[in-house]
Amino acid sequence: MKENNENSPTGLFKLLPATAPNKVFLAILLGSLAGIAYAIVVPLVLLSLQPSLSRLMQPEFESSYWLLGTFEISSPTQAFFYFSIVLLILLCRVISETMVAQTSIDATVGLRKKLYKRISQLPIQSLEQIGQSRILTALNNDIGRVTEGAAVLPNILVAASTLVGMLAFLMYLKLEVFLFIIGIIVFGVVTYRIPLFFGQKHLVKARNSFDGIQEGIRGLIYGAKELKLNQQKKHAYLTENLHAYEENFAAAQKRGRFFLSVGLNYGTLISFFAIGIVTYIMANYYTLSQANLMGVVMVLLYITGPMSALINLMNGVIMARVAAKKLDHLLNEMPIEASGDIADPVDCQQLRVEGLEYIYPALNSADSAFHLGPVDLTLKRGEVTFLVGGNGSGKTTLSKLLSLHYIPGKGQISFDDQAINDNNREACRQSVSAIYSDFYLFTKLHGLSSENIDQRAMQYIKDLGLEGKVTIKNGQFSSTDLSDGQKKRLALLVTYLEDRSIYVFDEWAADQDPGFKEIFYHRILPELKLLNKMVIVITHDDRYFYLADKLVKMENGKVAEEINKDNLAIAALKPELQMKGFENVSDEKERLEADNAGR
Numbered sequence: 015m016k017e018n019n020e021n022s023p024t025g026l027f028k029l030l031p032a033t034a035p036n037k038v039f040l041a042i043l044l045g046s047l048a049g050i051a052y053a054i055v056v057p058l059v060l061l062s063l064q065p066s067l068s069r070l071m072q073p074e075f076e077s078s079y080w081l082l083g084t085f086e087i088s089s090p091t092q093a094f095f096y097f098s099i100v101l102l103i104l105l106c107r108v109i110s111e112t113m114v115a116q117t118s119i120d121a122t123v124g125l126r127k128k129l130y131k132r133i134s135q136l137p138i139q140s141l142e143q144i145g146q147s148r149i150l151t152a153l154n155n156d157i158g159r160v161t162e163g164a165a166v167l168p169n170i171l172v173a174a175s176t177l178v179g180m181l182a183f184l185m186y187l188k189l190e191v192f193l194f195i196i197g198i199i200v201f202g203v204v205t206y207r208i209p210l211f212f213g214q215k216h217l218v219k220a221r222n223s224f225d226g227i228q229e230g231i232r233g234l235i236y237g238a239k240e241l242k243l244n245q246q247k248k249h250a251y252l253t254e255n256l257h258a259y260e261e262n263f264a265a266a267q268k269r270g271r272f273f274l275s276v277g278l279n280y281g282t283l284i285s286f287f288a289i290g291i292v293t294y295i296m297a298n299y300y301t302l303s304q305a306n307l308m309g310v311v312m313v314l315l316y317i318t319g320p321m322s323a324l325i326n327l328m329n330g331v332i333m334a335r336v337a338a339k340k341l342d343h344l345l346n347e348m349p350i351e352a353s354g355d356i357a358d359p360v361d362c363q364q365l366r367v368e369g370l371e372y373i374y375p376a377l378n379s380a381d382s383a384f385h386l387g388p389v390d391l392t393l394k395r396g397e398v399t400f401l402v403g404g405n406g407s408g409k410t411t412l413s414k415l416l417s418l419h420y421i422p423g424k425g426q427i428s429f430d431d432q433a434i435n436d437n438n439r440e441a442c443r444q445s446v447s448a449i450y451s452d453f454y455l456f457t458k459l460h461g462l463s464s465e466n467i468d469q470r471a472m473q474y475i476k477d478l479g480l481e482g483k484v485t486i487k488n489g490q491f492s493s494t495d496l497s498d499g500q501k502k503r504l505a506l507l508v509t510y511l512e513d514r515s516i517y518v519f520d521e522w523a524a525d526q527d528p529g530f531k532e533i534f535y536h537r538i539l540p541e542l543k544l545l546n547k548m549v550i551v552i553t554h555d556d557r558y559f560y561l562a563d564k565l566v567k568m569e570n571g572k573v574a575e576e577i578n579k580d581n582l583a584i585a586a587l588k589p590e591l592q593m594k595g596f597e598n599v600s601d602e603k604e605r606l607e608a609d610n611a612g613r
């Protein structure tokens with residue numbers, strides 16, 4: 015199994031530039047241009063109000079005017095410059111924001127596609143361990159937050175460039191005030207981080223409760239039937255589980271938001287605090303003319319805009335950082351399965367298992383982990399093998415190893431003389447078709463595109479007794495709203511069409527009616543055998559055990575008994591043995607042989 019050593023794919027600063035570098039560059043360029051243009055607006059307004067401040071315009075323009083109908087436009091060049099700047103801001107901001115929005119959407123889709131790929135590359139055991147809830151929360155919640163956070167970064171640069179422009183103008187107006195404001199900004203940035211730190215801590219807690227909420231919702235939906243029938247159970251489930259998670263979430267979220275709000279308002283307040291100091295105190299110590307004071311105050315008031323924009327944008331960045339951490343954590347827990355490519359699908363006549371062992375990780379330290387094996391087995395094409403044994407004896411675990419879903423901890427599985435390894439596992443998997451009890455029925459025949467596929471599928475639909483229930487057109491089932499048994503028949507149809515060499519059925523017949531059980535054991539399995547398939551059937555239907563070519567009995571994760579066709583044929587003659595699940599069949603065979611010899 016490959017280690018996941020990719021760099022964090024959710025680095026906020028890298029996300030958008032990595033998605034569309036040119037667009038982001040242009041967005042930042044135009045955004046900064048808009049920011050600088052913004053910074054020019056105040057000096058321009060001041061210029062028109064205080065001609066003495068003018069250093070940009072020639073004096074002759076100041077005294078000229080235009081007539082527009084009955085309207086008189088003073089300082090027309092300056093006015094033209096002003097309106098051009100406003101239009102420039104509009105244009106630059108619209109283009110910049112559109113580019114950021116588009117890149118952000120592409121980044122969201124890109125991140126989701128990346129996660130889809132990583133999910134598809136996950137070993138089955140890791141998928142089972144991580145669980146649906148965490149993956150769904152990451153897809154539905156975290157990715158959106160991350161890209162929203164990444165999308166504010168260009169806006170932060172825009173606000174920052176406006177701020178820099180305004181500070182430059184302030185420096186030009188009064189150096190001492192500029193230095194004081196820089197001091198205030200540094201102080202503000204340092205102290206502002208304190209409430210943000212606490213805010214982020216609580217938001218992380220809130221986010222952690224969200225996985226529990228997601229799992230709780232699953233229980234509420236999938237366990238609806240059980241909860242409907244038991245009022246106390248429903249009440250306890252809602253209050254002890256879902257509501258408890260919701261309350262933890264709400265409490266942490268409220269505390270987090272409170273600290274963020276403190277931070278945001280503190281940031282805004284500190285700007286006004288600075289304006290007060292300049293207006294009421296500094297103006298007395300430094301010789302500031304009325305015009306200069308007005309200019310300085312106007313700049314300071316104007317600075318609060320980009321300052322609060324910066325502070326507000328940090329809110330989104332903090333939420334995004336919480337989500338990004340969660341996402342990174344999940345991605346680091348998702349190993350990439352090394353399984354080779356499928357350039358040459360492998361044909362297999364004989365499947366050999368030697369010293370096969372597998373251990374499930376214990377879910378909690380008090381439980382002992384289930385240990386399968388060591389198992390030695392040889393299965394052949396043209397043979398039907400029944401895996402039997404009590405609940406929890408390890409049948410499904412063994413079959414998931416045989417179908418190459420699980421990777422064994424020890425031992426070896428070979429297809430003919432070829433040992434399965436990381437380089438050929440994917441190719442060998444293409445020889446296997448399996449229906450497990452938690453199978454998923456896709457509504458379309460994905461990856462099957464032969465010309466007469468609909469025709470063949472319709473024939474199987476008839477054979478499987480589903481005529482009138484479902485039809486197929488262009489590989490798409492008309493409906494999958496069927497009974498459990500009927501869905502399993504459709505799943506069987508899909509495996510038929512896939513036409514692989516190895517078939518695994520995990521208690522397939524368990525929810526079929528007696529008539530169709532007969533068809534499965536007496537028609538479908540012999541047909542697959544005739545087609546030279548290797549068939550592995552997990553079953554508790556002891557009435558049909560005698561039909562197997564080989565019966566493998568599991569007990570506590572080990573093969574307790576392996577009975578071949580001859581012995582099974584003898585046992586089949588003894589209805590009382592069928593009832594017992596072929597226990598002591600070897601003793602019975604010896605007894606029959608001794609009887610025959612004595613006769």
Ligand SMILES: Nc1ncnc2c1ncn2[C@@H]1O[C@H](COP(=O)(O)OP(=O)(O)OP(=O)(O)O)[C@@H](O)[C@H]1O
Nearest residue numbers: 142374375384403404405406407408409410411412
């Ligand atoms: N995903 C899992 N994680 C951890 N342990 C598991 C997991 N699946 C199964 N087990 C453990 O492995 C043991 C064997 O399970 P398995 O599903 O192979 O039994 P089985 O013989 O197919 O049982 P049944 O007849 O009930 O389907 C179980 O007792 C259980 O403790």
